[in-house]
Amino acid sequence: MDNEATEPVVRRIAAVGDIHIRETDRGKWSDYFRDISEQADVLLLCGDLTDTGRVEEAEILAKELRTCTIPVIAVLGNHDFDRDQQKGIRKTLIKEGVQVLDGDSVVIGNVGFAGIKGFGGGFDQGMLGMFGEKMMKDFVQEAVDEALKLDAALSRLDSEHTGLKKIVVMHYAPIKATVVGEPEQIFPFLGSSRLAEPINRRDVVAAFHGHAHIGTLEGETSRGVKIFNVSKPILTKAGYLLPFYIFEV
Template identity: 65%
Template structure:
């Protein structure tokens, strides 16, 4: 257990869409060492692998050994490409690597809730549950992930009532602002406003996602919650020499690590 003394700010590094390939052996070692030297926790917001191949996950698992700080991640659509997402998750998870899929984890006085998310569009142009069964199934996927995110955040609210800082980790965007820059025609496949309702209602401190490689780095929900699109290509475009976004959070005095099933 942590003591009740005021703790210094926790530095959270965030990146998405690293798309690790089979040929990437040794490519990421210096990156993860640099992140470990500058941050306390690393978030990886989906698309950990390039084509969802287990060989790519094997390479990433080896590269992650260079990271000496805790890692919180979600899978992305690329990780689902070969229907090996469960095996990828199992291959990457360890005492240090936590891949969330409707679960939460508390690290260093901060609560993290994560889901992949899904498409569906934004605001008044959000796809509705109407029409063909295929459309209804598409919408249901987005509804289900929003509900799973809400349940995960509810766990944090129940177990930690003293204003625990809450961070949401996604792959798909919860708001339109951070996908602006992409062709408007594909906005419905880049995220969904259904994800924003639990973020606003559960008083989340900030949300991080990827997926939209030519979107916008920063935005806010209708309730003013900061949202960051930390897709690696965006960070590189914005001039980050080592592509990760650094965000500082003042933590609460709670157990260092506690994982909760969502």
């Protein structure tokens, strides 16, 4: 079920991915989240919230987020699945009021947010097809399933609300442009063009992802939807003194 909140009008969205919280990070993030709260109306966390996928790391993040006074929306990333503790990580963050999206959506004021983790599979002419061994088909199917989940979440926003501006939150990239800078050999593991299909079709304002640490900050889909790779290492390299991206709705 989608979640709805009646909040003030959202004008500024802060977004960051790949914060990779460690068990040694206690007390290191409180000021960061406090500063974000002063500059934005909503915070998006675009996956790889933990460094090694341990619930203990999520517990540290949950405590650090107590200084954040604005709504927090998150998706999980591949690191958060590494120890098969993703359910515990999700539960820990939800207890602290974080909206952790996985094929669902939340409405805050005038903006509807839809979120998925996403998956790999490659881009454009290099996108893997549903062919060959079962293992390869399963790999491709995962990206298809994630795209379908996103489409369903956006469809519900369309059917249940009018006049919303729609924002997508994910971990894997939906376009090639924002992973450029990474070795081309690993592009199939950084995202999939299949994820861009619902973004193009559902009149999305912008989408935010992480995962590609040495990719490119900004790109757009074939239909001109803005895509932002807000991986924290990219924002740091780009000169952001406080590494989070502000998007004005």
